[in-house]
Structure formats: C-alpha cells, structure tokens
Amino acid sequence: MSKKKIATVWLDGCSGCHMSFLDMDERLLALAGAADLVYSPLVDAKEFPPDVDVTLVEGAVSSEEDLRKINMIRERTKILVSLGDCAVTANVPGMRNPFGTKAVYDRAYRENVTFDPGVPDQVVPALLPTSRPVHEFVKVDIYIPGCPPSADNIYYAVTELLEGRTPDLTLKTRFGS
Amino acid sequence: MKQGNTIVIDPVTRIEGHSKITLHLNEDGRVEDARFHVTQFRGFEKLCEGRPFYEMPSLMARICGICPVSHLIASAKACDSLLAVKIPPTADKLRRIFGLAQVTQSHALSLFYLSSPDLLLGMDADPAKTNIFGVAEKNPALALDGIKLRQFGQKIIERLGGKRIHPAWIVPGGVSAPLTEVDRDAILEGIPDALAIAERTLEWFKGTMERFREEISTFGNFPTMFMGIVKEDNGLTFYDGKLRMVDASGKVVAERLDPTNYSDYIGEKVEPWSYLKSTYYKPKGFPEGVYRVGPLARLNVADRCGTPRADQELAEFHELQRTAVLSSFHYHHARLIEILYCIERLEQLLNDPEILSKHVRAIAHPNALEGVGACEAPRGTLFHHYKIDEQGLIRWVNLVIATGHNNLAMNRSVLQVAKHFVQGKRLTPGMLNRVEAVIRCYDPCLSCSTHALGQMDLQIQLISPQGEVLDEVIRK
Ligand code: SF4
Numbered sequence: 025m026s027k028k029k030i031a032t033v034w035l036d037g038c039s040g041c042h043m044s045f046l047d048m049d050e051r052l053l054a055l056a057g058a059a060d061l062v063y064s065p066l067v068d069a070k071e072f073p074p075d076v077d078v079t080l081v082e083g084a085v086s087s088e089e090d091l092r093k094i095n096m097i098r099e100r101t102k103i104l105v106s107l108g109d110c111a112v113t114a115n116v117p118g119m120r121n122p123f124g125t126k127a128v129y130d131r132a133y134r135e136n137v138t139f140d141p142g143v144p145d146q147v148v149p150a151l152l153p154t155s156r157p158v159h160e161f162v163k164v165d166i167y168i169p170g171c172p173p174s175a176d177n178i179y180y181a182v183t184e185l186l187e188g189r190t191p192d193l194t195l196k197t198r199f200g201s
Numbered sequence: 202m203k204q205g206n207t208i209v210i211d212p213v214t215r216i217e218g219h220s221k222i223t224l225h226l227n228e229d230g231r232v233e234d235a236r237f238h239v240t241q242f243r244g245f246e247k248l249c250e251g252r253p254f255y256e257m258p259s260l261m262a263r264i265c266g267i268c269p270v271s272h273l274i275a276s277a278k279a280c281d282s283l284l285a286v287k288i289p290p291t292a293d294k295l296r297r298i299f300g301l302a303q304v305t306q307s308h309a310l311s312l313f314y315l316s317s318p319d320l321l322l323g324m325d326a327d328p329a330k331t332n333i334f335g336v337a338e339k340n341p342a343l344a345l346d347g348i349k350l351r352q353f354g355q356k357i358i359e360r361l362g363g364k365r366i367h368p369a370w371i372v373p374g375g376v377s378a379p380l381t382e383v384d385r386d387a388i389l390e391g392i393p394d395a396l397a398i399a400e401r402t403l404e405w406f407k408g409t410m411e412r413f414r415e416e417i418s419t420f421g422n423f424p425t426m427f428m429g430i431v432k433e434d435n436g437l438t439f440y441d442g443k444l445r446m447v448d449a450s451g452k453v454v455a456e457r458l459d460p461t462n463y464s465d466y467i468g469e470k471v472e473p474w475s476y477l478k479s480t481y482y483k484p485k486g487f488p489e490g491v492y493r494v495g496p497l498a499r500l501n502v503a504d505r506c507g508t509p510r511a512d513q514e515l516a517e518f519h520e521l522q523r524t525a526v527l528s529s530f531h532y533h534h535a536r537l538i539e540i541l542y543c544i545e546r547l548e549q550l551l552n553d554p555e556i557l558s559k560h561v562r563a564i565a566h567p568n569a570l571e572g573v574g575a576c577e578a579p580r581g582t583l584f585h586h587y588k589i590d591e592q593g594l595i596r597w598v599n600l601v602i603a604t605g606h607n608n609l610a611m612n613r614s615v616l617q618v619a620k621h622f623v624q625g626k627r628l629t630p631g632m633l634n635r636v637e638a639v640i641r642c643y644d645p646c647l648s649c650s651t652h653a654l655g656q657m658d659l660q661i662q663l664i665s666p667q668g669e670v671l672d673e674v675i676r677k
Contacts, residue, residue, distance in 0.1 A: 040266020067332040119248040128244035138468035
C-alpha cells in the first residue's frame with residue numbers, strides 16, 4: 025500500500041496552529057513514517073499535489089490569494105480539515121471586519137508611517153472586504169477548534185484520519201482552548 | 202510576474218510567512234535589481250480598537266504563533282505603563298524566564314527545522330529532501346536534538362503558562378500565577394541536556410562553516426548599522442534596557458536611547474510593492490539609515506553576554522571580523538550563541554531564591570492614557586505603543602516589529618546573493634535556493650511584521666528583456 029499524503033496550509037493565521045503541529049515533537053518523525061508531508065511551509069514543494077489524502081488548513085480566508093488557494097486545495101484534497109479557530113470561525117482575523125478594509129489599510133500605511141505613505145498595490149494581493157471562515161467558501165470535512173488546538177488533539181485527529189476513521193473531538197477541544 | 206525581464210521566486214519556502222522575490226535582469230541576463238515582497242497583511246493596529254486594554258497581551262500574542270511570548274511581554278509592558286505601576290521583582294524575573302524559554306524554542310525552530318537542511322545537505326541539495334525529515338534521514342541525531350531543544354523551551358512555557366502556544370499567563374502588572382517548586386525543579390532538571398545539545402550543535406555548526414565560504418562572503422555581507430536593547434552594563438538582554446546602535450566598524454553611534462521615544466529616531470517607510478514597511482534610523486535618513494536587528498545585531502551591540510560559556514563564544518565570534526561582524530550568514534552562529542546564553546541565564550534565574558515568591562502581580566486601574574512597551578524578540582527589537590481613553594478602551598495602536606527593521610537589509614542581501622550566484626542564462630535550483638537561504642538567515646517572521654502569514658508556490662522564470670521565457674525552474 026502506498027503511503028498516505030498529508031499537506032498543511034497557512035492562510036490568514038498566526039502560524040500558531042502550525043507550531044502546535046510541530047509540538048507533536050518526536051511523534052512528527054513517527055508520523056513521517058506513516059505518511060508523506062507532500063506540501064507544507066516546512067517543505068520545499070512547489071505544486072500542491074493533485075491527490076492529497078488529508079489537508080490541514082490554518083487561518084481564515086482574507087485575501088484574493090487565500091481564496092484562490094482554498095478553491096484549488098479543495099479540488100485536490102480528499103479530507104479537508106479546518107485546523108484552529110481562525111479557520112473554523114475567522115477568530116482574530118475576523119476582528120477587522122467591522123472596520124472595513126479602508127480603515128485597516130489607512131491605519132497601517134497612511135497614518136502610522138513617516139515616509140511615503142500609501143497602500144501597497146503592486147505585486148501584493150488585495151484584501152477581501154471581510155475575513156471569513158474556510159467553510160463559507162468550500163466544504164470542510166473535519167473541524168478542530170482551539171487557539172491553537174493542542175498537539176495531542178492534532179495527533180489524535182490526524183492518526184485517526186490516516187487510519188480511515190472519523191475522529192470525535194467533541195469532548196477534547198473547544199473554541200479558544 | 203510576467204513583467205519583461207524579471208525572475209520571480211514564489212514563494213520563498215522554509216520561512217515563516219508569505220513572500221516572493223523578484224530579480225530584475227539587464228540586457229545581458231545579469232541581475233540588476235532585486236526585491237523581497239511580503240504579500241499578506243492583517244491589520245492588528247486597527248482591529249483592536251475599542252477593546253479593553255487588559256485584553257491586549259492575549260490578543261496581540263495572536264500576531265504570531267512562533268514568538269507569542271515576545272508580544273505578550275511588549276504588550277504587557279505597554280500596559281504596565283498605562284497602569285503606571287512597577288511590577289513585583291519576582292514577576293519581572295518570571296517574565297524573563299518565559300522570554301528566554303521562547304527565544305530558545307524559536308531559535309531552535311529557525312536553525313533546525315528551517316535552515317539545517319541547507320547547512321547539512323548543502324545549498325544544491327535535492328529540494329525533495331531539504332526539510333526536517335530529510336535531515337532526520339541523513340543525520341537522525343541532529344534532527345532529534347532540534348526537536349528536543351525546541352521542546353525544552355516549549356515545555357517551560359507550558360509549565361508556567363498552562364499551554365505551549367498563546368498562554369495567557371503574562372498580564373498587565375505582572376504574571377497571573379507564581380512558579381511552584383515542583384515546576385522549578387522540573388525545569389532545572391532539563392538544563393544539562395539542553396546545554397549539551399546547544400554545545401554540540403555549536404561545534405557542528407562551526408565545523409560546517411568552512412564549506413560555506415562563498416556564502417559567508419556574499420550573504421548580506423555589507424556595512425550597515427546594528428541596533429539592539431542592552432542592559433545598564435551594555436550586556437545582552439531580551440527583556441528590558443536602553444537601545445544602542447553601532448556602525449559597521451563597531452563604533453557606538455547612539456546609546457541609552459529610551460525605547461519610549463522610538464518615534465524620535467525610527468522612521469517607517471512604505472514601498473508600494475510590499476506589505477512590509479521598512480524602518481530606518483531617522484538622523485541618517487532613508488536609505489542611509491539602514492540597520493539590522495536580531496541575533497547578529499545583538500551580539501554586535503552588546504559588550505558581553507554575562508554568562509560564562511556564552512561569553513567565551515562571544516569572544517570567539519568577535520574574532521571573525523575586526524569590525525562588527527557583517528555577514529548575515531553569521532546570524533546562524535549568533536543564534537546558537539544566544540541559545541547557549543538563554544539556557545545559562547535560565548539556570549541563574551531559576552536558582553534565585555526570590556523566584557518562588559507568591560507576590561507576582563501589581564493590581565491597579567489605568568493611570569496614564571499612553572504607554573510604550575519594548576523588548577528584544579527572537580528576531581529583534583519589538584515595540585508596542587497604545588493610547589487608551591478614560592474607560593481604558595484602546596483608541597490607537599502602533600506596532601514596530603523586528604522583521605520590519607531588517608527589511609532594507611534583506612532586500613539588499615537578496616540583491617547581493619542574486620548578483621553573485623544568479624548569472625548567465627541558465628538557472629539552477631541551487632542558485633535560487635541561495636537567494637532564499639539568505640532570507641532564512643534573518644529568520645524573518647512575516648506573520649509578525651505585517652501581522653500575517655501564508656504560503657505560496659515556487660516557480661522561477663528567467664525572462665529576457667524582450668519578455669521571452671528563457672528558462673524555468675519549478676520546485677517539486
Ligand atoms: S487559531 Fe489561534 S493559533 Fe491558530 S492561527 Fe488562529 S490565532 Fe493562531
């Protein structure tokens with residue numbers, strides 16, 4: 025049997041969910057024995073492969089780039105996991121929503137600046153009007169709430185999924201835990 | 202980006218954040234200009250407006266999952282000045298312990314998980330192997346050391362704060378709970394192993410330097426100033442002190458600068474092609490006011506570390522160059538010396554008899570409407586600046602974050618490396634990996650610096666001045 029493929033993706037998050045993934049410590053190496061990490065900020069892969077078994081998504085969908093990516097990832101993934109509160113509810117990135125993008129841009133690039141104020145608009149992707157949770161754009165199969173979810177819960181969920189079972193996280197984690 | 206004669210490296214991998222690099226070629230296909238673009242933005246300076254100030258440390262920690270403790274510290278220090286209190290001495294020491302644990306784990310992440318593939322397997326290695334799992338295959342002991350050292354730091358944070366990432370333990374006025382004897386002893390027990398890892402990794406690193414002569418001489422090897430916070434005696438610190446600036450010759454340009462007045466001497470400039478602002482030293486203007494921060498800068502500005510082993514290593518470090526140590530490749534070296542310092546310093550603080558005191562929090566209402574907090578994050582100097590109203594609600598925030606200080610230098614480094622290695626009309630992955638590797642030296646944290654994070658694909662095209670695709674490299 026060929027090894028399963030897992031991927032991890034950063035959208036608009038703080039990387040804390042990825043750090044919690046790394047907090048599996050030695051279990052990371054065990055996991056690497058059971059599955060290949062085919063795409064992740066931690067590896068030098070270019071293309072998101074066409075047939076990933078499990079993808080963990082950190083962060084909300086906040087920019088045009090995030091939106092493009094999440095659609096592409098959904099198409100290429102069997103089981104899509106919303107990892108952490110930002111992916112599940114938009115959490116912290118969603119706090120910008122009541123202000124609107126203009127006010128958010130202006131504070132950072134016009135007001136709190138000493139030289140050459142102006143909103144960057146070359147090369148960089150524009151923000152979407154609001155920052156939203158992943159499931160508002162694509163179907164999500166499994167939710168792991170927590171800010172971040174603990175390494176134990178990530179390990180439990182991933183190993184269950186790799187074994188073909190559906191992890192039950194109801195009593196293990198909650199929002200903000 | 203298909204703009205005439207441009208090479209695009211997209212994304213830069215094994216760094217913490219969303220970015221890409223563009224290299225601009227002249228008629229002969231040689232690199233003329235280079236830019237490091239940071240491509241995501243979150244807006245923390247605005248989104249906290251209207252929140253009660255006491256939520257700020259926990260909220261601001263969510264800027265970054267790698268160095269949340271530095272944000273907790275800078276934020277809580279800004280809040281301490283809103284309260285206008287002096288925090289209890291034990292709280293001060295406990296915050297330092299928390300900070301040192303974090304620097305250890307963050308530096309371990311940078312060195313082992315992100316850069317060791319380049320150092321162990323070489324800059325030209327197969328991109329399918331250049332990751333921590335490839336390191337584990339080639340040198341299992343090294344990978345395991347990395348995992349254990351990061352774990353050592355994370356476990357201290359968990360013991361004190363209840364969880365490894367985003368603990369809410371540091372609060373305005375101090376910390377929320379004292380250290381127990383059991384936890385102190387457990388942390389102390391882990392110190393000999395952690396020290397041994399730091400020592401052997403440093404030895405290993407020094408042994409590999411010989412193989413990277415060409416990189417050392419071209420990886421951001423140019424004169425700039427360096428900035429960092431130092432203690433009263435001009436020694437290394439991460440928690441508190443005054444700013445010191447030295448020039449490329451190592452001469453002090455400015456010292457005892459009060460972090461509270463940062464805006465008097467640090468300016469921020471916007472480039473239309475990046476979400477990351479560039480800071481500069483105002484008295485010298487832009488771009489002459491370029492400086493670097495982080496491990497290399499801290500070891501260039503500090504007179505001493507203040508712990509025995511780190512001081513020996515610092516002396517050896519200074520022998521690398523008679524002036525300030527200029528090559529950004531030596532960020533790795535400096536990072537390892539700092540790890541050694543952190544572990545030694547942790548031991549000193551934990552053995553302080555006062556450390557178990559139960560008096561760890563000063564309670565007060567806000568007594569000032571404006572506060573600044575600064576500290577040295579793993580990647581460099583961090584400033585949080587808040588204004589509140591009479592009810593204690595946040596009205597205005599400015600954040601100046603480590604990676605922003607290095608933005609100008611990172612852009613120049615990319616140019617230097619690209620000019621040296623990316624030549625002719627034939628691209629190799631190794632050439633371009635070096636362009637990325639110089640960025641890894643700075644260990645930029647782009648989630649912090651633009652308060653955002655992400656990841657994109659890597660595809661490099663070499664395009665002639667006529668817009669014709671001459672060559673293409675795809676990272677598999
Ligand atoms: S859920 Fe929490 S830890 Fe995860 S990305 Fe969001 S803020 Fe960071």
